[in-house]
Amino acid sequence: MHMPDGYLGPLTYIPMWLIMIPIWIYSGYRVQKDLRSRQVPYLALAAAFSFVIMMFNVPIPGGSSGHAVGSALIGIVLSPFAAIVATSVALLIQCLVFGDGGVTTYGANCFNMAVCISVSAYLIYKLISGKSPLTSNRRLVAAAFAGWFGLTFAAGVAGVEMGIQPILEHTASGQPLYMPYGLDVTVPSMLFGHAFFFSIVEAAATVLGFWYISRNDPTIIWDYKKEERNKIIDKTMVQAS
């Protein structure tokens, strides 16, 4: 999903850069509001962890390859906003130092891998876990599915971004100027590879990470106190009735 320079035309990559600017600013603001210095080492570790996870390319039938990103876990444990910042940092270094992902496409790559994954994963996780206790199995199922969904959804979005290129930007004779394959190829290809392979890795990484953290150091979970408060309020309501 690290789209190189050349696969998206300016009609797409410029708006994607522009969308990211307020997202980065707001994410920074939310990190400042919601997190504390105690969590900073974990945030740094999260960014590095995301980078390393992305080095594990998984081969799939057909000869292609891909990788998980780790943003889902970061989004659930440290907040989607922290995940957006951490993953954007990893993506920045990957782009500038390793040439993985282009500079024109950096905005889009961040939107797909930093924003789409973490936000959708967090929402799915909250939806499935409801008010269940932090250490319950329901939470583990929620984390796994969140990881799977987050990466798959992001892949679909990337597929759409690439697939609209031939229609959007082409020469007078109709030849595509950027990604030459249309939606009918890009979306199924991205969804297939991720849903059946790479997203499984993301799901596994998410559930394992969540399992470990919820049992060993749950207090670093960003909305932990809110969860505990909800449990207490529910208990008192039950007692009162």
Place this chain on the structure above:
Amino acid sequence: MIVLILAVPLGLIATGDAFGEWDPSYLQQQLGYVPGGLANLTGLWDEQHAPLPGYGFATQGSTFMEETPGYYVSAILGCVVIGLLAYVGFTLLVRKNDDEDKKDTK
């Protein structure tokens, strides 16, 4: 984390390019042409500025053994740089909170 870094060369076994991350030569082969805009923008940054393009020192078509040292260097260097950058960045962001928390407790 250390286990992950040690296992990093496993990521080299998959040799196929990811979807949509192909070299222009692949497109030339598959389609008979390279899209104009793509040809212009390819390698915009990485060809001249990326110190470790492709996560190593090897070139296209090198073997697993040749690529592995570069991959390790990339993994360690990447973790250190990213970890430090994230640490400094996040510290600057949340620093204000500690001052405010202290004010509340006084």
